Amino acid sequence: MLRSAMGARAVFLVGFMGSGKNTVGQELARRLRWDFVDLDREIERREQRTIPEIFRLHGEPVFRLAETAALHDLLDHSSGRNRVFALGGGAFVEERNRTLLRQWPTIFLDAPVEELWRRCQCDGIERPLQKSLAQFALLREERLPSYRQASITIETHSKDPAYICSEIESMLRLTEESESQATNSVEQANRPAPPNSSSTES
DSSP: OOBOTTSOBEEEEEOSTTSOHHHHHHHHHHHHTOEEEEHHHHHHHHHTSOHHHHHHHHOHHHHHHHHHHHHHHHHHTOOSSOEEEEOOTTGGGSHHHHHHTTTSOEEEEEOOHHHHHHHHHHHOOOOTTOOOHHHHHHHHHHHHHHHTTSSEEEEOTTOOHHHHHHHHHHHHTHHHHHHHHHHHHHHHHHSOOOOOOOOOOO
8 A cells, every 4th residue: 555755545446326435435534543534524624615616617628627626735735634635527537647646556436337427317416418318328328438447346246335346345435444543653652762862961
């Protein structure tokens, strides 16, 4: 697992609309005791507008620029904390974003298009690029070559978030690292303090 200059680790979840990036990301972060970052929410915080509003007022090209800027700043100004990132459906399609993430583990969460569509229909989230099922399926097909450049692909069909997280942990050996880190922390906490070596000058 790679680390930033400050020693932090990160995992990036990518995939199409409805693939479960936020649900899985929050569960993975909880299990590992890492921070969770939703890139779309970060964009909204920076731009002071919702993503649908950005699309309506400025169009997709402006949104993509804001998306890259937010991702770049998150990577450039690491807090030193380990983080799980959920990227928007189109983020990993942009070559400049894939370049930014080249040295980090990226996980493509995939599922059949019918299941992705059903999930999107049920979650009540407004998605500017979710229109008809035919358009939805075509867009997914166009993006698949980009998604498949991720470090790891995990099929999420009929799997619950906990099971998907266990697959990610196993593939990236995250559980072992977390346990080792926890053990080291306990050992350091229990280590006796060194004797006071200060002396009074005569």
